[in-house]
Amino acid sequence: MGRETRAMQDDDATNPAMFWVLEGEALFKNKEGSGKACLDCHSTLKGVAARYPAQDAKQGRLLNLEGRINACRTERMGAAAFPYESRELLSLTAYVALQSRGAPIEVRKSDVGEKFFHLRQGQLNLSCAQCHDERWGKKLAGTPIPQAHPTGYPLYRLEWQNLGSLQRRLRNCLTGMRAEAWPFGAPELVELERYLMWRARGMKMESPAVRP
Amino acid sequence: MSGRRAIVTVPKQAKRGEVIEIKTLAQHAMETGYRRTQEGVAIARDIIRTFVCTYNGAEVFRMELHPAIAANPLIAFSTVATESGTLEFKWSGDNGYTVTETAGITVV
Numbered sequence: 001m002g003r004e005t006r007a008m009q010d011d012d013a014t015n016p017a018m019f020w021v022l023e024g025e026a027l028f029k030n031k032e033g034s035g036k037a038c039l040d041c042h043s044t045l046k047g048v049a050a051r052y053p054a055q056d057a058k059q060g061r062l063l064n065l066e067g068r069i070n071a072c073r074t075e076r077m078g079a080a081a082f083p084y085e086s087r088e089l090l091s092l093t094a095y096v097a098l099q100s101r102g103a104p105i106e107v108r109k110s111d112v113g114e115k116f117f118h119l120r121q122g123q124l125n126l127s128c129a130q131c132h133d134e135r136w137g138k139k140l141a142g143t144p145i146p147q148a149h150p151t152g153y154p155l156y157r158l159e160w161q162n163l164g165s166l167q168r169r170l171r172n173c174l175t176g177m178r179a180e181a182w183p184f185g186a187p188e189l190v191e192l193e194r195y196l197m198w199r200a201r202g203m204k205m206e207s208p209a210v211r212p
Numbered sequence: 213m214s215g216r217r218a219i220v221t222v223p224k225q226a227k228r229g230e231v232i233e234i235k236t237l238a239q240h241a242m243e244t245g246y247r248r249t250q251e252g253v254a255i256a257r258d259i260i261r262t263f264v265c266t267y268n269g270a271e272v273f274r275m276e277l278h279p280a281i282a283a284n285p286l287i288a289f290s291t292v293a294t295e296s297g298t299l300e301f302k303w304s305g306d307n308g309y310t311v312t313e314t315a316g317i318t319v320v
Contacts, residue, residue, distance in 0.1 A: 008286070011235075012219075013219060013221035013235045013237065014235055014237060014286050014288075016237060016239075016283075016284040016286070018219060018237070019215060019217050019219075019237075019239045019284065022217055023215060023217075158282070161241075161242075161282055161283035161284070162283070
């Protein structure tokens with residue numbers, strides 16, 4: 001990430017993701033379904049985003065932050081789940097993730113995700129590790145290859161001109177490998193998300209970030 | 213993005229004659245009009261056309277925007293703090309898009 005992009009991210013006056021945060025804040029206070037709002041239960045969600053994806057006992061499966069929000073909506077609010085990558089879900093996730101800014105990432109390792117990270121896929125027969133472990137710091141199509149530390153999701157990508165989730169980024173990478181991308185919300189993607197977050201353990205959350 | 217939010221940042225207080233930096237961010241998709249859908253149908257242009265900033269009624273900054281400008285345009289500029297009062301920001305564009313924001317400033 002360049003100096004200018006970082007400056008844009010660190011100043012709330014120039015970070016375009018703040019539009020989603022503002023909308024997320026409004027949604028957070030909005031009473032829906034059985035007449036409850038997120039705010040009625042959660043006065044603060046400080047540091048929460050730094051602990052996701054996490055295993056959910058009630059659902060019996062791994063949930064990322066988007067999944068957690070939707071589970072809350074369907075189970076506790078009696079409201080409909082937001083579709084993946086919808087403006088509403090991105091906004092709520094951005095608002096919740098912002099409250100964890102600066103919190104160190106604390107996520108348990110996903111062995112399944114690790115397996116996927118090293119799995120060669122697609123027509124190019126590439127694995128995540130070949131770029132993000134073996135070739136980080138080198139260049140791919142003129143841009144530096146990062147170490148795949150998802151510290152700032154959901155983030156505003158200047159290329160997308162929009163806010164996007166980590167799953168959107170992962171599906172981008174998979175398409176680049178000419179592999180068949182897992183659908184949004186697929187358990188494989190959530191496992192991979194958890195593994196990537198574990199790799200970034202101890203790093204500070206910077207959501208909602210800005211990236212080129 | 214159909215939201216019509218705008219974020220403006222103006223120093224609350226400034227010395228008379230001081231050059232102040234103003235940052236504005238407007239929520240807009242800035243659809244160029246040159247793109248097509250997957251079915252080949254042209255997507256109509258929908259952009260912000262003009263941005264004007266007035267300081268106590270006097271225009272201090274104006275900008276014309278074009279299709280090549282990115283979504284959610286960030287416009288930063290500077291002006292001289294002359295007197296206490298209000299800065300008004302107005303964005304207007306295609307399909308009746310208008311957003312107005314104001315910010316107060318105290319000049320000491």
